[in-house]
Amino acid sequence: MSVPMAQTVSKAIGLGKHLNGPAGGLTILEQLDLEVQAGEAVAILGASGSGKSTLLGLLAGLDEATKGEVWLCGQRIGDLDEDGRAELRSGRVGFVFQNFQLLPTLTARENILLPLELTGTPGAARRAADALERVGLTARADHYPRQLSGGEQQRVAIARACAPRPAVLFADEPTGNLDQVTGKQIVDLLLDLRHDTGAALVMVTHDPRLAERCDRRLQMDGGRLEPLA
Amino acid sequence: MTAWRITLRLLRRDWRSGEIYLLAAALVLTVAAITAVGFFTDRVERTMARQGSELIAADLAIQASSAPPAGWADEAGRRGLASARALEFRSVILAEEGARLVQIRAVDPQYPLRGRLRVRDRLEGPERAVAGGPPAGEVWLEPRLLRLLGLQMGDPLGLGESELRIGAILSHEPDQGGNPFNLAPRVLMNRADLAATGLITPAARATHRLLIAGDWEAIAGFRRWAEPRLPPNTAILEPSDARPEFASAVDRASRFLHLATLVTLLVAGSAIALASHRLVEHQIDAVAIMRCLGAPRHLLMRVFILRLGLLGLVASLVGCLLGWIGQLGLAAALADWFRADLPPASLAPITVGVATGMVTLLGFAVPPLLQLGRVTPLRALRRDLGTPRAPAALTLAAAGLALALLIVWQANDFALAWKLLAGVLGTLVTLILLVLGLVRIAGRLAARTRGVWRLGLAALARRPTGAILQIAGFGIGILALLLLAVVRVDLLRTWQETLPEGAPNYFLINVQPREVEPLAAFLSEQGFGETELFPMIRGRLIRVNARAVQPADYPDPRAERLVTREFNLSYADTPQIDNRVVAGTWWPDAEAPPQFSVEQGVAETLGIELGDLLTFWVSGHEVQGPVTSLREVQWDSFNVNFFVTATPSLLAGEAATFITSFYLPPDRSGLIPELVRRFPSVTPLDVDAILGQVREVIDRGVLAVEYVFLFTLAAGLLVMHAGIQASLEERKAEHGILRTLGAGRRALLGSLAVEFTVAGLLAGLLASCFAEATGWVLAEQLFGLEFDLNPSLWAVGVFGSAFLIGLAGTLATYPLVIRPPLQTLRRAN
Structure with a gap:
């Protein structure tokens, strides 16, 4: 089946995720459809346990769906094995996690360098320095994550996600571990950087105020996505 | 990258x-x-x-019944190795008080290549180490020979057609341990004097040794060179061959x-x-x-x-x-x-x-x-x-x-x-x-x-x-x-x-059957308690099952040596305390039918298994019995032990000498001259040096x-x-x-x-x-x-x-x- 994806960076068709647990089967996602265009910012809202993070994992090719299809950057994920999916993500996909997920043994600069080194990007050091400057942490380049505050760690994570200039950014509750003021600063930064790089943004959040700043808002409910006004 | x-x-x-x-x-x-x-x-x-090397006076020795092949010493020299020759044979020496069968060793001046000879200048004098063998014109004798023949330092000694002077009393040869049961007293002379004695002819029975010592790698290289070139009846000796206890x-x-x-x-x-x-x-x-x-x-x-x-x-x-x-x-x-x-x-x-x-x-x-x-x-x-x-x-x-x-x-x-x-x-x-x-x-x-x-x-x-x-x-x-x-x-x-402090340091060998009881009584009187004497019978292994034993059939040099020489056989009712039966069973009593018990290591070397029928040539006739047990022997106990032991029924009738071992404290060394005087045929062997090593x-x-x-x-x-x-x-x-x-x-x-x-x-x-x-x-x-x-x-x-x-x-x-x-x-x- 061929799907025209000229402007579409991420697409799910009839997506389903079913888990078999000790207490019996559990359907997390059912017949879910979604299309994200290049440069578009989409917020996915929903209660805890509604399957938002599962959807994010499936869209990014971190997990396999039990039903349906997922397309990422023009490639059908189901056709790829795990290494193929990793290569697809490489340089094209950026991540921002709720708990920052910086490597504790690397400095801020080295954390940003990591995805660039993995893709063998030329001029990686320069790009890492630019990214650090863009998030205002040049002075803390050689600090380890444990020496940074939560907000600073998340800024390093955003710089790491944006440095390879990805086509799509996936953000999982990026302000979930931050206070309100810092959270706002982080969202500003994330949206600005997305704008600078032209990347699409798929953000999972339970904060309606944060979601309002995106181009489109979707509500996760009963394993399906419903558009919000 | x-x-x-x-x-x-x-x-x-x-x-x-x-x-x-x-x-x-x-x-x-x-x-x-x-x-x-x-x-x-x-x-x-x-x-x-290397210190084990002292037991063969070299790092490696080539032993043969004839002179070692020409050029082997030169080959050793080319490899940067030192070499010396030694020749051992039996002969009779003549002194004023009579003649005596002795074991003569003629050596080069650089002998021994490993270890030191120790000599005394008078019978009760202090011992000193010397760097080489006797100079030309001199012989060095064991103390008992001087006692037996009533000789003094400096006395002349007739050896074949020549006369040599007694230059020292020989108290320790590093490689003496190689054959501790040698009955004849020992004499050491310079090899340069040998021709003049006229004792060694091509037909004479002698053991020749080419001793080699030097760098470890060079020794290994020489060994690799020599092995494929070994003539028949020639063996390479290593330090570990010298004595099993070491x-x-x-x-x-x-x-x-x-x-x-x-x-x-x-x-x-x-x-x-x-x-x-x-x-x-x-x-x-x-x-x-x-x-x-x-x-x-x-x-x-x-x-x-x-x-x-x-x-x-x-x-x-x-x-x-x-x-x-x-x-x-x-x-x-x-x-x-x-x-x-x-x-x-x-x-x-x-x-x-x-x-x-x-x-x-x-x-x-x-x-x-x-x-x-x-x-x-x-x-x-x-x-x-x-x-x-x-x-x-x-x-x-x-x-x-x-x-x-x-x-x-x-x-x-x-x-x-x-x-x-x-x-x-x-x-x-x-x-x-x-x-x-x-x-x-x-x-x-x-x-x-x-x-x-x-x-x-x-x-x-x-x-x-x-x-x-x-x-x-x-x-x-x-x-x-x-x-x-x-x-x-x-x-x-x-x-x-x-190896406790009181481990036996003296062996008494060549004890005649009539001397067994008096000797045991003598040792008991001297405060050594009950001493057990073991019978020893010389016998050559001639057949294993129906197969005649030929030295050439044994490629392993140790096996070849074992079958070319006579075994010291013994008989006993019970195994010795430091023996452990590891296969088969020991016979129930002295009346048991003829059978043998063989030491495990020698059985492995000679390929002898339980049930094999062994035939020994003892005193002009055959004695035969099956192997019914294999023993592990603790050689480093320094007790008397035998490779092959038989039931009394098999060997008790044969002519035997007896052997025992005991610990003689250093302050009782005066006992040995007294013992030799009372029992002249008994040969005391001092193994203190080996024990010390x-x-x-x-x-x-x-x-x-x-x-x-x-x-x-x-x-x-x-x-x-x-x-x-x-x-x-x-x-x-x-x-x-x-x-x-x-x-x-x-x-x-x-x-x-x-x-x-x-x-x-x-x-x-x-x-x-x-x-x-x-x-x-x-x-x-x-x-x-x-x-x-x-x-x-x-x-x-x-x-x-x-x-x-x-x-x-x-x-x-x-x-x-x-x-x-x-x-x-x-x-x-």
Whole structure:
């Protein structure tokens, strides 16, 4: 089946995720459809346990769906094995996690360098320095994550996600571990950087105020996505 | 290139962050132990062999019934080796008081090439060592010959057609031990005088020896050159051929050293396994993130393998350097123990060290590493996905395979390797099962207790996998310490006791049957108690079953020598105390039908098996009987022993002389002239010198083994440290939460003390059981020594371990307790 994806960076068709647990089967996602265009910012809202993070994992090719299809950057994920999916993500996909997920043994600069080194990007050091400057942490380049505050760690994570200039950014509750003021600063930064790089943004959040700043808002409910006004 | 670049960066960062210290330390220690032992044993074995060389007065001897092939001495010279010739034959010497059959040895002036001759200038005078053999025109005689012939120093002595002057009294020849039952008194002369005596004609019966000594490698090269060129009836003699008791002591020393190395390897291997486990646990999140960022699995695996490989290589080289320094220290400390300088260490142990480091790493660290390949990138989003585990079977198989390879390689002894490996794997499985059971019991006890006991016991039961790793780690560490005690206190002492202070130092041979009772009575009167005299009958082995025995049929030179000479046979009702029947059964009584019991080693050399029919030629007729038992003989006891013993029914009627051995204290040396006067035909043989040499080998061996066990001790401490570290991470969050909930420092410290003390108690209990079992197996099965249970070991093992681990664990985790809870929680996250 061929799907025209000229402007579409991420697409799910009839997506389903079913888990078999000790207490019996559990359907997390059912017949879910979604299309994200290049440069578009989409917020996915929903209660805890509604399957938002599962959807994010499936869209990014971190997990396999039990039903349906997922397309990422023009490639059908189901056709790829795990290494193929990793290569697809490489340089094209950026991540921002709720708990920052910086490597504790690397400095801020080295954390940003990591995805660039993995893709063998030329001029990686320069790009890492630019990214650090863009998030205002040049002075803390050689600090380890444990020496940074939560907000600073998340800024390093955003710089790491944006440095390879990805086509799509996936953000999982990026302000979930931050206070309100810092959270706002982080969202500003994330949206600005997305704008600078032209990347699409798929953000999972339970904060309606944060979601309002995106181009489109979707509500996760009963394993399906419903558009919000 | 990408993989290399990332590897180098990560390795540098690993080092900076201290993530790999423990693994690196365990590896360095393993390799240091292996190479220190490698370098040291290389040097010591060469020295021991060299001192053993004194027993043949050379490093190698070519022995033949005719002159050694022309050009062989030149070949030795070309290889930078020293050589000397010796010729031994029987003849009669003439003196004013009569003639006497003697054993003459004609030697070059540079004889002996190894060891020293010792002489006296008068019969009761002091002994002195001399650098070479007698000068031309002189003979040196054994003291008994002077007594028998009433000769004095400087007297002339007729030998064939020439007359030589008595220049010294011969008290010790280094290679005399080669044939201690030589009945004739010995005479040493210069080979240059031999032609003038006219005694040696081409038809004369003589034993020729070409003695060779020099650099170790050159000796080995000469041996390789000579072996394919050996003429018939010619054999190559090595120091170990000289006397079985010496070879036995060297063999045991060597086994002990290898054993000590292996134990270090096993213990350090456990530390490597624990450290790798911890390293991998720390890497799981990083791998998940890198996979999210697009790193394919094969790239990450390559990066991790390269990281480990580089770490292994660097740590191995550092280990080699430490090993080299370690052996230097030991050699310096033991300098006084070796009469000669130790030869320089060869470089071979470096290859062995690096290869051992890499194989150990491969066996112990790769299975946990394989877990990383199974980390899903989804873990970056969902921590609840847990940690992938390497299959237990794969982990055990890889570790087992690596161990098997290393043990076989190190021990170069399949019996030792197989037993050790089976023991280790059995121990490991039993240990895991026992710990699991004990942890469950701790869990049940926790429910019935309160306060710090409840917290401490529950902490053990809550993490069964962690507890198994931790207690197994502690157990192995304590086991290493206890094994040190078992080997140091029990095994080595037992070994030293095989040669007690009162070990026989005199043999009395050539005792006539009529003299047996009077001699026994004489020795008893002199305060030597009841002395047992053993009959000795000379016999040549002529047939095994229906097959005639031909020297040419035995390619093994030792076997060839055994069948060309006469055996000393004996008969007895019961086996001697230091003999152990290892196959078949000993005859029930003196009336048993004709049969033989053969010493195990000689049976192996000659291919004799239980049930074979042996025929000996004794005093002009055949005696025949089946082999019904094989015996293991403790040669280094210095008691009288025989390769072949028969039932009295088979040999009691044959003409026999008798032999006995006894201990003569130094202050009773005046007894020997009195004994010779009362029993003129009896020949006393002083084996004190040989005894001293063997005792020295044992003492040095014990010291060397103790030193090597210091590495085991360090590895044991490291594995215990790894055990404590393994649980530290898990505790961080837990302690933060407990403190936040209001748990006081005292309560937390108390619970830690309870947890670690109970873990130490369990580990000590298990380690004591395994240490005793290992000690028993090693003593009885491998070293042929008696082993007794040691109750103090249990007390020290169980309570010492509880105290040591309780204290070390509490101290190591103390910073977690005193740190503010918020800081602990933040670090844990």
